[in-house]
Amino acid sequence: MRILAHHPGVEVVLATSREYVGKPVHCVHFNLRGVYRDLKFSELSVDAVLKNCDAVFLALPHGVSLNYVPKFYETGLLVVDLSADFRLKDPGAYKAWYGFEHPYPDLLRKAVYGLPEIHRGELRGAKLVALPGCNATAAIISLIPVVKAGLVDTERILVDVKAGSSEAGSRLSPADHHPERSGCIRPYEASGHRHAAEVEQELSIVAGKSVRVSMVPHAVGSVRGVLASSHVWLLEDIEELDVLRLYASTYRNEPFVRIVYKAPPGAPDPKYVVGSNYVDVGFALEKRVMRLTAFAAIDNLVKGAAGQAVQAFNIAVGFEETTGLKTIPLKPV
Amino acid sequence: MRILAHHPGVEVVLATSREYVGKPVHCVHFNLRGVYRDLKFSELSVDAVLKNCDAVFLALPHGVSLNYVPKFYETGLLVVDLSADFRLKDPGAYKAWYGFEHPYPDLLRKAVYGLPEIHRGELRGAKLVALPGCNATAAIISLIPVVKAGLVDTERILVDVKAGSSEAGSRLSPADHHPERSGCIRPYEASGHRHAAEVEQELSIVAGKSVRVSMVPHAVGSVRGVLASSHVWLLEDIEELDVLRLYASTYRNEPFVRIVYKAPPGAPDPKYVVGSNYVDVGFALEKRVMRLTAFAAIDNLVKGAAGQAVQAFNIAVGFEETTGLKTIPLKPV
Amino acid sequence: MRILAHHPGVEVVLATSREYVGKPVHCVHFNLRGVYRDLKFSELSVDAVLKNCDAVFLALPHGVSLNYVPKFYETGLLVVDLSADFRLKDPGAYKAWYGFEHPYPDLLRKAVYGLPEIHRGELRGAKLVALPGCNATAAIISLIPVVKAGLVDTERILVDVKAGSSEAGSRLSPADHHPERSGCIRPYEASGHRHAAEVEQELSIVAGKSVRVSMVPHAVGSVRGVLASSHVWLLEDIEELDVLRLYASTYRNEPFVRIVYKAPPGAPDPKYVVGSNYVDVGFALEKRVMRLTAFAAIDNLVKGAAGQAVQAFNIAVGFEETTGLKTIPLKPV
Amino acid sequence: MRILAHHPGVEVVLATSREYVGKPVHCVHFNLRGVYRDLKFSELSVDAVLKNCDAVFLALPHGVSLNYVPKFYETGLLVVDLSADFRLKDPGAYKAWYGFEHPYPDLLRKAVYGLPEIHRGELRGAKLVALPGCNATAAIISLIPVVKAGLVDTERILVDVKAGSSEAGSRLSPADHHPERSGCIRPYEASGHRHAAEVEQELSIVAGKSVRVSMVPHAVGSVRGVLASSHVWLLEDIEELDVLRLYASTYRNEPFVRIVYKAPPGAPDPKYVVGSNYVDVGFALEKRVMRLTAFAAIDNLVKGAAGQAVQAFNIAVGFEETTGLKTIPLKPV
Numbered sequence A, B, C, D: 001m002r003i004l005a006h007h008p009g010v011e012v013v014l015a016t017s018r019e020y021v022g023k024p025v026h027c028v029h030f031n032l033r034g035v036y037r038d039l040k041f042s043e044l045s046v047d048a049v050l051k052n053c054d055a056v057f058l059a060l061p062h063g064v065s066l067n068y069v070p071k072f073y074e075t076g077l078l079v080v081d082l083s084a085d086f087r088l089k090d091p092g093a094y095k096a097w098y099g100f101e102h103p104y105p106d107l108l109r110k111a112v113y114g115l116p117e118i119h120r121g122e123l124r125g126a127k128l129v130a131l132p133g134c135n136a137t138a139a140i141i142s143l144i145p146v147v148k149a150g151l152v153d154t155e156r157i158l159v160d161v162k163a164g165s166s167e168a169g170s171r172l173s174p175a176d177h178h179p180e181r182s183g184c185i186r187p188y189e190a191s192g193h194r195h196a197a198e199v200e201q202e203l204s205i206v207a208g209k210s211v212r213v214s215m216v217p218h219a220v221g222s223v224r225g226v227l228a229s230s231h232v233w234l235l236e237d238i239e240e241l242d243v244l245r246l247y248a249s250t251y252r253n254e255p256f257v258r259i260v261y262k263a264p265p266g267a268p269d270p271k272y273v274v275g276s277n278y279v280d281v282g283f284a285l286e287k288r289v290m291r292l293t294a295f296a297a298i299d300n301l302v303k304g305a306a307g308q309a310v311q312a313f314n315i316a317v318g319f320e321e322t323t324g325l326k327t328i329p330l331k332p333v
Helices: A046-052 A069-073 A091-098 A105-110 A116-123 A134-148 A195-207 A240-251 A302-317 B046-052 B065-073 B091-098 B105-110 B116-123 B134-148 B195-207 B240-251 B302-317 C046-052 C069-073 C091-098 C105-110 C116-123 C134-148 C195-207 C240-251 C302-317 D046-052 D069-073 D091-098 D105-110 D116-123 D134-148 D195-207 D240-251 D302-317
Strands: A055-058 A078-081 A128-130 A157-163 A185-187 A213-220 A226-233 A257-259 A279-286 A291-298 B055-058 B078-081 B128-130 B157-163 B185-187 B213-220 B226-233 B257-259 B279-286 B291-298 C055-058 C078-081 C128-130 C157-163 C185-187 C213-220 C226-233 C257-259 C279-286 C291-298 D055-058 D078-081 D128-130 D157-163 D185-187 D213-220 D226-233 D257-259 D279-286 D291-298
Touching (some): A046 A069, A116 A302, A134 A213, A134 A279, A157 D157, A185 D291, A213 D157, B046 B065, B055 B065, B055 B302, B116 B195, B128 B302, B134 B157, B134 B279, B185 C226, B213 C157, B226 C213, C069 C078, C069 C105, C134 C213, C195 C213, D116 D195, D128 D302, D240 D279, D291 D302
Parallel strands (some): A055 A078, B078 B128, C078 C128, D157 D213
Antiparallel strands (some): B226 B291, D157 D226, D226 D291
């Protein structure tokens, strides 16, 4: 809603909530005081949405979203779904990674995975966008150039993720209680992190063959930001400048990808994309051991969620892709 | 420069630096990558400024700025000076608070103290704006309503300030080395903090008589943000709702002042204005002891510096006051 | 339990909990792994305590503790109560500040307020110790010298407190959820903070007359530590060195009070007492406005709670006062 | 000096410094106020050390230490050297990793690498201890069990390190200026991190054959603490419980190694060893892709430096190994 407030092509007419029905939006998200003066949260009513909206953004929990998406989709509304419920193409993968039988396997085929860096063409005119997860976004974008070029061992891709506390959402938990979370460096879901499923799916498309990806996320003490450090093993010798050329040419026309190489800040750091839709990408090559690490830094709530949602929405509708998304990061922050 | 980048009435044509001459701006302020693509830092040349610019923002150290301001001012250029060199009207005050004899006492009279909440009228068409200090901005705005109403003992005003590390600037110092600064709660300049001079000057204008202000700043572990907790003693009994009415009526038409009362976040917290030009204002009344604390929270680098500079510039030039300043704060951040 | 683990005169034989009955202590407080290997939490049973213990530390919520204290007290057990339930001498004060009629007014008279810096003599042989609150501890210790000397206006004492998140305890709350609490500077209970009641009581003892104290606490983004900035108005002119002498002579023999004056760290900062029972005390004098600010920095969980409990216990039992409390703070931390 | 203050077998008689000659120790390290009352920093004089000391701890920069070590060593003094100057056995490795020809190749053979978990036997009676680096300590300890058991591909070991700001020392640098360092997640030395040299050396000893290790450190926003996430590829299928048994049996008798498995905190987190000499070790196994990640968390200034120095010293001299090192970590911190 922060991003849409200044979007010239959008009017926010409905905001729904289970918890805050009847409350002014700015009393819950008080950063929006002075911006949304009258809008109040209402209950989610499919009818009200259909009557008042041309597009809907769904930020529901995994497994809940799939109860609503079909209803909106079949009426021709543009649906941007931020949950995981329509990200995977293979219905069997839901059983394996999420533990349930997917009830709408046909809709999985119709959904477009909302990563413009891979699916920009399909996004144009799309009616159902399944938005990538934040860790997945960083992991995939870091690796597209080298995977596409066939440079790396696709059986042994290891993505070590570091993430701020906002990734865990606003639900209270002992692990995210300030005294426990502050200053932590704590691995979590270190075996079988679910985002690996979508990273494998997307990098397999990029590679033109099946790839395997293992992810190890870590909670750190910042609030916003994700850094993916994607460690891969090279199949053949390559020079650093050739890797740079690969990244530069892959992302030359991407409005939100910035290559970080040698010049400050030296390597991607999510601190310097906070609040923006940028993804900063870089790499380090250690030829001695034939190892390359690709880095991607995003704001998990912008390029990793709401910002990317608006970017995909802009493409789907036909707006200029960067509309509403030109916020420049703060420095320092 | 972040704020001016999207200002429709401004083109940044020159950026000067002693340290970074010849370097692209985005290599120093790398949050600006992708925004200022070609602009490089040049040496400060008065001639170049006069030839190319209609207005100049000076962010020079105290005591340095006054060497340049007269040169720009006499040519009719609009000068917005972020230093303390032209904030005080009384030349003697420079001797007392800053330890030097002010060489341009006549210019002190011509400078307008750049706080729109007090000097909006004088700012229109002004040619020399002396921008308030960050701690001073928060202190003054917190207290205007009760001082103007004559409610408080103006001999015993105590402003307890808490400030993030960006207030100290980019110069390295042991006190701001991360391991020492992180998590600190550290009083500094606890006797005779210089911002008290300008707060006394401005609140005396508001009160219509001489007031005395004592300030005690504390360094805390955040990066951006200042909270002024202005403790005052009431001269007469007053009800909480009457204080609220006073604040609401004083600031009703201020585009950047938001009153925080009971609704979340409950009290002003600079965390929720970071990146924006807002100043969140609130108060607490303890009738038992006839004490009132007025709070004001700002981003020290926006409403406390660059944002207020652009706001004052907008007024001086005749642009809509909020131009370029509509950034909505992030939550959480 | 961390402190008692290495206390040569203590064996921890029982640890009770409502929530964790049956769990090994080190599974809940996992910093204690390798220290308490076999001890498990049990339910609070008065009989079990009476049968197995010579002393009991109660860390129960306000209003709950008073149900247990009398039972332990009447059997002659030494009771160190960390709640507020026996801190105030005047039963009427419980009605005014805590909203309930105190059921044991006679016990209030028998309890010793567990601040050794004021009550060391009474603590010797005491059977019921009411441990001070953390904010109160810092406030009182900062002010004893000047209040005792009759230097300040005792009608207008204002204590501005800054506190880390551990002060709020381990109970989850939206305000202490990491994304919201991190980097905050947020006033809370800014009118009528309850600790003012005990500070008034104790400083009145020190002053030999009734004093009034107003407290304004602020939540900041650190985890441990409280800084009290106690702002007072001087009744007469005094030199800085005389204030220093006052502090030095008052605290000369206190094992845990360290005076901070000019030498690094320049002023008390709780960062540099974390983990220790020290209280660092300092002051700033601004003669121009006749204002003095006294500072005291403590670790709220040590000198503000468990450490002071052990210090009071040591005195009550007759152990050397510093036993178990010689931990040196870390730097940096 | 914090650790030695309470060590019953040690008296600190000399403390040297280039920068602080003549200053009381507690004015520089002000956490030591009240502990070292009279000791002042003196210039480093080899004669004074030889006359007054039985052992010396050297905390000098790499390349400086090697000028002093031989002088002390040849007189029979016990030398614990915290620099990298005597860690590597192969003189050629100094050329390759540190860029200089080592002038004392024979002393390299005599130095004992001060990691008790591998070299306890050799440390007994040792006269020259080369203390491991902090990142190396965490990396090696995390991997000993699986490397020794021959379970992993020793050509493709990747250690992803996350480290707090105290690792960079007290020297000021723009990268560690608080506003820039706070909340960062920033890769550094991502190709050819020097600690890899000693990790390869030590794990090769453990493996009984040459192993290759690549390290990628990341700066995060905490002050103390290092987490090594050591990613390895399994050569054969293995059950999680068998890996657990391997770790448990390897470290059963280690006084400072704690295995973290399932019980809270779930995985090693340096937050919960801060201030102590513990190293918390754990692992995650993802059989689907035959990947294992071994984690080790240390306080970089204790087990990663001064604490391990005292541990090695205790062993060398014949003191009980844990003397002076029983500090229990704080929780929360």
